[in-house]
Amino acid sequence: MPTPDRTSFEQIVAAGREILESDGPAGLTMQAVATRVGVRAPSLYKRVRDREALHAAVAEASIDALTQRLETAGSDLDTLARAYRSFAQEHPEGFRIMFTSASPHDALTRSAAPLLHAATAVVGDEHALDAARLFTAWATGFLQMELSGAFRLGGDVDRAFEYGLHQLTRALTA
Amino acid sequence: MPTPDRTSFEQIVAAGREILESDGPAGLTMQAVATRVGVRAPSLYKRVRDREALHAAVAEASIDALTQRLETAGSDLDTLARAYRSFAQEHPEGFRIMFTSASPHDALTRSAAPLLHAATAVVGDEHALDAARLFTAWATGFLQMELSGAFRLGGDVDRAFEYGLHQLTRALTA
């Protein structure tokens, strides 16, 4: 006897993102998600393999949200860097989980496209990948350190961001 | 009636580092550490406040190990970057936990000193902090992406590292 679905994969992932942002990765439990979508924990296993898969799905959704933000932001490195930073500041846990949970190849590839395009415009085809990696590595590391509070030696963090952005774009343009 | 100590904080942290490296952060449990040091889990609470404090202590020990490596490596940015990378490749989980667990101020400050010194030599006092942040952000982000397998668009990762290193040192020297 069929039963009407009481939840969906999409709803589970959406609930997971909210819980992650409010309670951190430790709070992103099967039980917490089940409660939020109005179901018992065992029911989640119909749509998600296990807790690790749940985390991966939330990570993928975060990457997709970031990609969309980057795609609509603009096409130059400067604009992309600022869009990246504002995304990370709005979704600190969503940003973090992108690099701590195993994320699918496809999502990462899609998110790289805007950067690769912008880098190509600056350094040409041959070094586009290297330049994109230089740029994203800096931005990712900077945001990670900013969010984790690693910048505690004083100084103006905003100025440090502008300094890095300026040095990098200048180096790549030269 | 006093009892001879059957373990120590140092032994607990050392065991924690080994378990972290072999089983990842999820495997770094109170029970696993207790078993390895030959004690029951409740006994650990005499030396460590809770699981979070255990992770923080392991993170601090990793930072200290990195700092020592950097201090003995050399004093220019190029050498520091390579030392940083080799440390991360030898202790991937130890590297990761430095940025995911709350680490004490002092350890972070000590680890920044070698970088700050090298940066000062290149850009002078006024921009030393900004330059050190640019450099560590890039290196940290790059290693994080390398270790998490985020570099999946082909290309030579070693070459990308050399490219970034070259562009950064050139930008800061100019």
Add this chain to the structure above:
DNA sequence: ACCTGAACACCGTTCAAGT
């Protein structure tokens, strides 16, 4: 003083039984 077993709360996961 430190160590332990017992106990409790909480989570992940499986599965037989419900509808």
Add this chain to the structure above:
DNA sequence: ACCTGAACACCGTTCAAGT
């Protein structure tokens, strides 16, 4: 076909009782 309660394994943490 999905949902649930019951059950089991495992972990974090506290605490009274041992030495």
